[in-house]
Amino acid sequence: IFQVALSNITTVTRTQSVFGELNMSFMDDRARFGVEARYSEDKKEEGEAASGGGGDLGAFAGAFFSDTFSSFTPRVTFEYDVNDDSLLFASAAKGVKSGGFSAAATLPENRTYDDDQNWTYEIGSKNTFNDGQVQLNATLFYIDWTNVQILAADEGNVNPLSRSIVRNVGDVTSKG
Numbered sequence: 001i002f003q004v005a006l007s008n009i010t011t012v013t014r015t016q017s018v019f020g021e022l023n024m025s026f027m028d029d030r031a032r033f034g035v036e037a038r039y040s041e042d043k044k045e046e047g048e049a050a051s052g053g054g055g056d057l058g059a060f061a062g063a064f065f066s067d068t069f070s071s072f073t074p075r076v077t078f079e080y081d082v083n084d085d086s087l088l089f090a091s092a093a094k095g096v097k098s099g100g101f102s103a104a105a106t107l108p109e110n111r112t113y114d115d116d117q118n119w120t121y122e123i124g125s126k127n128t129f130n131d132g133q134v135q136l137n138a139t140l141f142y143i144d145w146t147n148v149q150i151l152a153a154d155e156g157n158v159n160p161l162s163r164s165i166v167r168n169v170g171d172v173t174s175k176g
Contacts, residue, residue, distance in 0.1 A: 034077040046101040071096035087126045102165035106156035118145040143174040
């Protein structure tokens with residue numbers, strides 16, 4: 001006998017955001033400074049309706065989850081025109097991917113996952129030479145990423161063909 005568990009998962013996300021930006025120029029417009037900020041609230045609901053199944057696979061519980069995930073994501077930028085052909089720049093920004101639910105997770109502690117966040121820092125230079133015929137750009141960056149969300153195995157589920165669920169798996173840094 002071959003058995004397959006079926007599910008009916010519904011996810012609803014409602015997002016509200018407020019965004020603001022301030023830019024200013026100085027040093028005869030050769031330097032520019034900018035600040036941006038966004039505040040967002042994601043109201044998420046996820047539920048799994050009871051479905052058929054039997055034997056070792058069992059029926060789904062019809063679990064329902066609801067929560068609001070809020071985030072504040074600032075960005076700061078600076079640009080300086082060394083001359084008409086060379087620009088120096090720097091920026092720092094925070095990014096957030098809101099948390100959510102894996103309603104079908106076997107273990108209760110894996111049914112909710114947290115925000116995935118990163119801070120990205122960048123400095124660089126943009127240059128043109130030979131009357132704009134040659135361009136040379138260089139950038140250094142560093143990304144500090146926490147609570148990375150990925151699809152991962154559903155711990156606790158003994159079914160070798162179980163579906164993957166979203167989980168926070170740790171922290172990552174990237175530089176280059």
